Structure formats: structure tokens, C-alpha cells
Amino acid sequence: MPTPTEPGLARPAPAPVPPAPRRRGPRRGNTFHFWLFTGPFLLGLAVFVYVPIGWSVYLSFFEARFTVTPEKFIGLDNYRHMLTNDDFVGSLGTFTVFAAFIVPTTWALSLALALLVHRLRFMRAFFRSVFFLPTACSYVAAALIWKMSLFSGVRFGLMNTVLGWFGVENVAWLADPDPPWYWLVIVTARLWLQAGFYMILFLAALQNIPGELYEAAAIDGARPGPQTFRHITLPQLRATSAAVVLLLLVAAYQAFDEFYNLLDKTTWGRPPLVELYLKALGENQDYGAGSAGAVILTALICLVTLFQGRLMGFGRGEGTK
Amino acid sequence: MSAWSKSNWDRRTVLRAAMGLAAAGGLAACGGNTGRGGGSGTRLTQYFHAYGEAGTEQAVKRYAKAYKEADVTTQWITSSDFENKLFATLLTDNAPDVFEFHPQIQLVRSGQVADLTDLVAPVKDDFNPADIASHTVDGKTYGIRMIDDxxxxxxxxxxxxxxxxxxxxxxxxxxxxxxxxxxxxxxxxxxxxxxxxxxxxxxxxxxxxxxxxxxxxxxxxxxxxxxxxxxxxxxxxxxxxxxxxxxxxxxxxxxxxxxxxxxxxxxxxxxxxxxxxxxxxxxxxxxxxxxxxxxxxNGGWSMFVNAKGKHVDEAKEYVKWLWIDQKEYQEDWATSYGFHIPPRTSIAEQADKLKSGLAAEGVELFNQYGHFDNIGWTQAMITALEDVFADCVRKGGDPEAALDKADKAVGRELKKLFG
CATH class of the missing domain: 3.40.190.10 (Periplasmic binding protein-like II)
Known part of the structure; x- marks a missing residue:
């Protein structure tokens, strides 16, 4: 911690400060400046976020095929259609499988990376950047690299080359759904892309744990390693962990790019957003049913988030009980 | 403590940076060439899917540039789902005036494609009859075949x-x-x-x-x-x-x-x-x-005119100029960048590259075993059968069950289109 320098005795006493000149203009100038600075953002937020959400809710009550300005009100028919639609309900199952894979693995990997980088005595900034860099890569670009060079089904694909050294037959990672190797491709791609970002969050939290705690533990006889990790580090990271899991879950709900690019024209492995995209923008252009699905999905995300926040105590703050 | 924790961003810096970004975005939007408005003369936009052969994009742009009556902009769509992009764009103000696609009746029923009968009529006998039939509904022809594949x-x-x-x-x-x-x-x-x-x-x-x-x-x-x-x-x-x-x-x-x-x-x-x-x-x-x-x-690509576009007549003129009148370009398009069979008999007869060796064998297969597009077979039905293949060939489901599922989807579509 930086310590403030003691004022030297030789320093002259501060001269009396003249009273600050009164601000010109009436007091409501503050209000004006508030709107000046936040207005454009609020406007953008309203135009690009709230209006589309509202419009989507509106559309969900209408028969809106090939149009976004429908006239025929059909009440809850779109909702009934979506909730009894096997593809949409199935996509929620697909999402659950995906979340079950991706949330724990990303959590564990980013925490492990953070612990490693935190321990480094040299080149810490370098490794932090290296692990963070994939975050800057686009999902589409990564999906294409995964599909065409790492996990391509031909003999010169990277994974098949490696397996070939051990005499294993070529595997068609994405083309053949049985066994479902496509999950490996999808999960590893996302893991590579997002682990670095969450590592940074954990790193920041690790740096916030007071060193005294570890010193006190050492004096009390705690051995460094698993014991201190379990009883000090992990509990201290609780709020961050909750936030990370929450963000991961929301990100998983929003998964689209890699599924869309890796599993083109399949009837399996479609998460909700891909399903809704095909519904609303496929050959039927059914915006009504698509919007109803989007509203259902939003409601689900809100519910899960609230439930999870309650369960893990997100927002209660680091260090409080 | 590392430098990491010290780099505090105060609110003003963040706000200033965000404002800067917003302003830059606004300026960039002004500079964008939307292919519409401004300038003199009519502006037309045409959509092509990305052909794999080298030189195709340049060729399409070269033909468009040679047309003097209007300023034609080409959009070369590289995404794998050309049809989705096309269908979505056709609903908006940015819809192309002219686009290539396959003959599908839902485009006719929804009034999306213009009637091109009068363009084709003078040279109708020069076309492969199957290529006219596959683009005709109730005696009206809605598209002009460019190439047979x-x-x-x-x-x-x-x-x-x-x-x-x-x-x-x-x-x-x-x-x-x-x-x-x-x-x-x-x-x-x-x-x-x-x-x-x-x-x-x-x-x-x-x-x-x-x-x-x-x-x-x-x-x-x-x-x-x-x-x-x-x-x-x-x-x-x-x-x-x-x-x-x-x-x-x-x-x-x-x-x-x-x-x-x-x-x-x-x-x-x-x-x-x-x-x-x-x-x-x-x-x-x-x-x-x-x-x-x-x-x-016998697949292939055809030219269509967007009947809901702003320049329907000008677009028809352009399509007539390029795909009816300019036979040189038509031959160039069919044989210079990969082999396609010209749907025009007079051009096919001149296409020496298709007359010998393996190309001639390909033409023979085309003539002997070929099945052309059925205009009643639409994208939704194509997708339904793709799902059949996905479900029972790639996934190992029961073929009968998969076909039953497709029957439902296709039946719904048929009912919409033919009553």
C-alpha cells in the first residue's frame, strides 16, 4: 500500500484559501448537465434496447408472418404453439446439457488460471495478456478454425493427426451425431474463448484478499496449499464466484454463433437462440411465434438469475457474512 | 500490488470515451455507401451467392458496369445460407432490385417476383423448354435461367x-x-x-x-x-x-x-x-x-426481379439487356469460370468447350438422366426433407417416422400454396 508522505516541518503553513467563486447560473444547471451527458445514452438504450423488447412483446400476441407490423390479434396462441413445440422445448434441454458442461468447466479453468498467474513472480503481465487474448477473438472466427482445422473429420485435421499417432481411426467430430463428439468441439471452443475473461475477474478478486488472513492462518498452523485454498481463498472468492457463475449462465443462454456455425443444418444440438432464429428468420419468417419464444426465454433467464442470486448470495458483497 | 489494481477509470474518462465512440459510429454511418439515393441516374442492387470459381465476382461486376442505363451495385453474399439472407432482406427497404435464386412458387404467390413473360417471349424458342416450364406458373414466366448445373x-x-x-x-x-x-x-x-x-x-x-x-x-x-x-x-x-x-x-x-x-x-x-x-x-x-x-x-441459377422494389421497370430492362440480349456475356458466364450448360440453344451450340471429352459426357448425363427444378417444391419443403436425412440417415431414427413428420410440414405448405 502506498503510504502518504509526512508533511515536512520545513513546509510553510498553507495560505488561507480564498472562498471559491460562486457558480454562475441557477442550481438546475446540474440537472441540465445530467441530461446532456446521459441523454444520448438513454436515448440509444431506449431506441435500440427497450423499444425492440417492447415491440417483440407486442408481436408475440399477433399473427406476424412475413411482417413486423401485424394486424391480426391472436392472444396467447403463439405462446401455446411455442410451449407445445417439441423443437423449442427440446432446445431448452439442449441448453441445459450445454450449461452443465460449460459453466463448471469454465469456472474451474478460469479459477485455475487465475491462481497460476497470481502466483507468478515474473512475467505476470505477459501471461495475463496471453490468457486474456482469446477473449478478443470473434466466436465465428473461432468456430470456423475449430471446424476446419482442429476438428475437421479428415486425416490432416489436428485432432485426427494426434489420434492417428496412437492408431485411432479418424473421427468425424461434427458430421456424425453418434457418439455426440460435437459437444467436445463446442465446449472446447467456448472454453478457449471465455476462460481468459473470467480469469481476470478471479485475479482481481484474488488480489483483494488481505495478506493478513494468510499470515494469521500460517501462524495458526494452516499448511499452504489445499488447506488454505479451501478455508481462506475459496470463501473469500464467494461473491466473485457467484457473479462468474451467473454471467456464465446468461452467456450460455445466449449461445448462438458457435452452434450456428458448427452444426449447420442439423436437427440436434440447437440451443434456444438458434431455434428462435430459425423460427423467426427461417423460411417461414414467423415473427409472432419467434417473439413469443423470446419472451418465454427472457422470463426463464430472469427467474433463473433471481433464484441463483438468492442461492449464492450475489450482490451481498465480498467479505460480508 | 501490481499496476493492474491502480489503473482506476474515473467516470469522466469512461463517459468521454463512450461519447467519442458514439460520435465515431455516427460519422461512420454517414459515410456508408448504402447503394441507394444520391448521385444521378437509377441505382439498382443485385444479389448473387458467392460462386466458388475464380473470376466470377469480377465477371458479374464487369457485366454490370457495361450497362449504361443504370448504376448497378452487386452484393456478393458469402454466407452459406444465401436463401435465409435473401428472404429476410426481401422484406425490408434494402431489398435487392434483382436477385438470383431458384424457381420457387411461394415467391410468385406472395407477389415477390415480377412477371417476366414479355421479356422472354421473343426468344422463348431459343431456351431449353424445361427451363421455361420450371419458371412458369399459369402461363406466366417469372424468372430467366442463366445457367444449368x-x-x-x-x-x-x-x-x-x-x-x-x-x-x-x-x-x-x-x-x-x-x-x-x-x-x-x-x-x-x-x-x-x-x-x-x-x-x-x-x-x-x-x-x-x-x-x-x-x-x-x-x-x-x-x-x-x-x-x-x-x-x-x-x-x-x-x-x-x-x-x-x-x-x-x-x-x-x-x-x-x-x-x-x-x-x-x-x-x-x-x-x-x-x-x-x-x-x-x-x-x-x-x-x-x-x-x-x-x-x-439439373440445378442451376436464375435471375428474378423484385416486384416490390422501387425500380421494377428499370430492373426488368437491366435483366433483359444482360440475360436476353448480351449473348457474349451469357456464354462467358456459362463456360469461362467452371462449366455450366447454357439454357439458350443458340449459345449451347457455340460452346465448343462442352462438345468434347468429359464435358460432353456431362452434357449427355444432363440430357439423358436430368431432372429439372419443380417450381412447386419450395424452400420449406426442401428443409423438411433435409430434416428427414438428418433424423434417419445421420441420426439413425426410423425412416417412416421421419417421413411422416416431413409429410406434415410439406402438407401444411402445399395447403397454403395450392389450397
Whole structure:
């Protein structure tokens, strides 16, 4: 911690400060400046976020095929259609499988990376950047690299080359759904892309744990390693962990790019957003049913988030009980 | 503590940076060329899917530039789902005035494509009759065929000879050949990563069709079910190349020696000949059942005019100029960048490149076994049968159940279109 320098005795006493000149203009100038600075953002937020959400809710009550300005009100028919639609309900199952894979693995990997980088005595900034860099890569670009060079089904694909050294037959990672190797491709791609970002969050939290705690533990006889990790580090990271899991879950709900690019024209492995995209923008252009699905999905995300926040105590703050 | 924790961003910095970004975004938007408004003369936009052959994009832009009556902008759509992008854009103000696609009746029924009968009428006799029929609904012609693209199998005779395999005449023989041709490094057969390219050929070769003359479902037959079962056997045999970096329409799989037989289109023939020389042969999709016959899908691309666009008449003029009047460009388009069969008889007769060797064999397959597009067979129905292949060939579901599911989707579509 930086310590403030003691004022030297030789320093002259501060001269009396003249009273600050009164601000010109009436007091409501503050209000004006508030709107000046936040207005454009609020406007953008309203135009690009709230209006589309509202419009989507509106559309969900209408028969809106090939149009976004429908006239025929059909009440809850779109909702009934979506909730009894096997593809949409199935996509929620697909999402659950995906979340079950991706949330724990990303959590564990980013925490492990953070612990490693935190321990480094040299080149810490370098490794932090290296692990963070994939975050800057686009999902589409990564999906294409995964599909065409790492996990391509031909003999010169990277994974098949490696397996070939051990005499294993070529595997068609994405083309053949049985066994479902496509999950490996999808999960590893996302893991590579997002682990670095969450590592940074954990790193920041690790740096916030007071060193005294570890010193006190050492004096009390705690051995460094698993014991201190379990009883000090992990509990201290609780709020961050909750936030990370929450963000991961929301990100998983929003998964689209890699599924869309890796599993083109399949009837399996479609998460909700891909399903809704095909519904609303496929050959039927059914915006009504698509919007109803989007509203259902939003409601689900809100519910899960609230439930999870309650369960893990997100927002209660680091260090409080 | 590292430098990390000290770099505090105060609110003002963040706000300033965000404002800067917003302003930059606004300015960038002003500079964008939207292809509309401003300048003199009519501005037209045309949509093309990305052709794989070198020089095609330049050729399309060169033709457009030569047109003096309007300023034609070309959008070269590289995404794999050209149809989704096209359908979505057609609903908006940014819809293209002119676009290439396949004849599909829902575009006619929804009033999306303009009637081009009067453009085609003077030269109607010069067109392949099938190419007129496939674009005609109730006596009106809605599109102009640019190129016909037969799709069939390409094989390496040297590899077949080495394995002691004859050119397959039935689907069973093809499956057997694939097994014999598969070695440690080469897979026997490549049908594309999702196998969807062979859906309609398989249906035709099983003695069935997509729809009959009365526009009713004709694909749900025992022959097709048998075909689907055989395709499943092939898919799980391990003799099929799967997960290749390029799809069926690209000749790389055959050219790079990944497979011995590949399903592809005649467009890729020049590239294959360049890579493999004389070690190349062609054969149609073999018959699936005793009652079936070999088949070839005569695909291709046609020009359509957006009837809901702002410049319908100007767009029709442009289409007439390029795809009716400018025969030189039409021949250039069909034969200079990959082989396509010109739908105009007068041009086809002049196309020397298609008259000898393997190209002539391809034309022969086109004439003898070819099935043209059925305008009543729409994108939603195509997707329904793709789902059948996904469900029962790639996923191992029951063919009957998959076809029943498709019947529902296709039936709904047919009811909408034909009542």
C-alpha cells in the first residue's frame, strides 16, 4: 500500500484559501448537465434496447408472418404453439446439457488460471495478456478454425493427426451425431474463448484478499496449499464466484454463433437462440411465434438469475457474512 | 500490488470515451455507401451467392458496369445460407432490385417476383423448354435461367481399377465400391458433410418424385424408405468421408486425394481436370431399387426481379439487356469460370468447350438422366426433407417416422400454396 508522505516541518503553513467563486447560473444547471451527458445514452438504450423488447412483446400476441407490423390479434396462441413445440422445448434441454458442461468447466479453468498467474513472480503481465487474448477473438472466427482445422473429420485435421499417432481411426467430430463428439468441439471452443475473461475477474478478486488472513492462518498452523485454498481463498472468492457463475449462465443462454456455425443444418444440438432464429428468420419468417419464444426465454433467464442470486448470495458483497 | 489494481477509470474518462465512440459510429454511418439515393441516374442492387470459381465476382461486376442505363451495385453474399439472407432482406427497404435464386412458387404467390413473360417471349424458342416450364406458373414466366448445373458423381478411374471396382450401377454397388476403395488414407466416397445434396437424386433413383403433377406428395414410397435405410448403412460404414473442410460443391476433397468418388456439380469439372488430368470420370446417381432409374439433378441459377422494389421497370430492362440480349456475356458466364450448360440453344451450340471429352459426357448425363427444378417444391419443403436425412440417415431414427413428420410440414405448405 502506498503510504502518504509526512508533511515536512520545513513546509510553510498553507495560505488561507480564498472562498471559491460562486457558480454562475441557477442550481438546475446540474440537472441540465445530467441530461446532456446521459441523454444520448438513454436515448440509444431506449431506441435500440427497450423499444425492440417492447415491440417483440407486442408481436408475440399477433399473427406476424412475413411482417413486423401485424394486424391480426391472436392472444396467447403463439405462446401455446411455442410451449407445445417439441423443437423449442427440446432446445431448452439442449441448453441445459450445454450449461452443465460449460459453466463448471469454465469456472474451474478460469479459477485455475487465475491462481497460476497470481502466483507468478515474473512475467505476470505477459501471461495475463496471453490468457486474456482469446477473449478478443470473434466466436465465428473461432468456430470456423475449430471446424476446419482442429476438428475437421479428415486425416490432416489436428485432432485426427494426434489420434492417428496412437492408431485411432479418424473421427468425424461434427458430421456424425453418434457418439455426440460435437459437444467436445463446442465446449472446447467456448472454453478457449471465455476462460481468459473470467480469469481476470478471479485475479482481481484474488488480489483483494488481505495478506493478513494468510499470515494469521500460517501462524495458526494452516499448511499452504489445499488447506488454505479451501478455508481462506475459496470463501473469500464467494461473491466473485457467484457473479462468474451467473454471467456464465446468461452467456450460455445466449449461445448462438458457435452452434450456428458448427452444426449447420442439423436437427440436434440447437440451443434456444438458434431455434428462435430459425423460427423467426427461417423460411417461414414467423415473427409472432419467434417473439413469443423470446419472451418465454427472457422470463426463464430472469427467474433463473433471481433464484441463483438468492442461492449464492450475489450482490451481498465480498467479505460480508 | 501490481499496476493492474491502480489503473482506476474515473467516470469522466469512461463517459468521454463512450461519447467519442458514439460520435465515431455516427460519422461512420454517414459515410456508408448504402447503394441507394444520391448521385444521378437509377441505382439498382443485385444479389448473387458467392460462386466458388475464380473470376466470377469480377465477371458479374464487369457485366454490370457495361450497362449504361443504370448504376448497378452487386452484393456478393458469402454466407452459406444465401436463401435465409435473401428472404429476410426481401422484406425490408434494402431489398435487392434483382436477385438470383431458384424457381420457387411461394415467391410468385406472395407477389415477390415480377412477371417476366414479355421479356422472354421473343426468344422463348431459343431456351431449353424445361427451363421455361420450371419458371412458369399459369402461363406466366417469372424468372430467366442463366445457367444449368447438372450434379453427378466424379471418380478417379485409376483408383477404381486398382481396387478392382466397376463403375457402380446400383446404390448397393456404390456402397460396396465405397468399402473396397477405402484405404488408410483415402475414403471411398464423399457426398458432402451433411449428405443433403443427394436427397432428390436418391428419391428420383428410387422411382419416386418430390411432388406429382397434381402437386401432391410423391416422395413417401417404399422405395424411398429402402433408399434411406441404405443411406444409413453407408453413413455408418466408415467408408464415407465426413467432416471435410469444404463441402460437396468444392472439388477439393477429390483433388486432394481425400476420396475416390465425389458427388459434385459440372461447374467444378475444369478445376478437377486441372488437378487430376485424364484420371477423371463421371456417372449419374445409380438406381436405388429395381424399379428406379439413374438420375441427375439439373440445378442451376436464375435471375428474378423484385416486384416490390422501387425500380421494377428499370430492373426488368437491366435483366433483359444482360440475360436476353448480351449473348457474349451469357456464354462467358456459362463456360469461362467452371462449366455450366447454357439454357439458350443458340449459345449451347457455340460452346465448343462442352462438345468434347468429359464435358460432353456431362452434357449427355444432363440430357439423358436430368431432372429439372419443380417450381412447386419450395424452400420449406426442401428443409423438411433435409430434416428427414438428418433424423434417419445421420441420426439413425426410423425412416417412416421421419417421413411422416416431413409429410406434415410439406402438407401444411402445399395447403397454403395450392389450397
Amino acid at each position: 447438372p450434379q453427378f458423381f466424379f471418380y478417379r478411374p485409376s483408383l477404381l481399377e486398382k481396387a478392382g471396382v466397376e463403375v457402380p450401377r446400383t446404390l448397393d454397388e456404390l456402397i460396396e465400391a465405397a468399402a473396397k476403395l477405402t484405404t488408410g488414407k483415402v475414403k471411398g466416397l464423399y457426398l458432402g458433410n451433411d449428405l443433403h445434396a443427394v436427397i432428390t437424386p436418391m428419391i428420383w433413383s428410387a422411382g419416386a418424385d418430390t411432388l406429382d403433377e397434381k402437386n401432391q406428395i410423391a416422395y413417401h414410397t417404399d422405395g424411398v424408405v429402402e433408399g434411406l435405410r441404405k443411406m444409413r448403412t453407408l453413413f455408418t460404414s466408415g467408408d464415407l468421408l465426413l467432416g471435410a473442410p469444404t463441402d460437396y460443391w468444392d472439388p477439393s476433397a477429390l483433388n486432394q486425394g481425400l476420396c475416390a468418388i465425389q458427388f459434385c456439380g459440372m461447374w467444378a469439372m475444369p478445376q478437377m481436370q486441372q488437378a487430376l488430368g485424364d484420371d477423371l470420370g463421371v456417372f449419374p446417381f445409380p438406381k436405388v431399387t429395381g424399379g428406379g432409374a439413374p438420375s441427375v439433378y
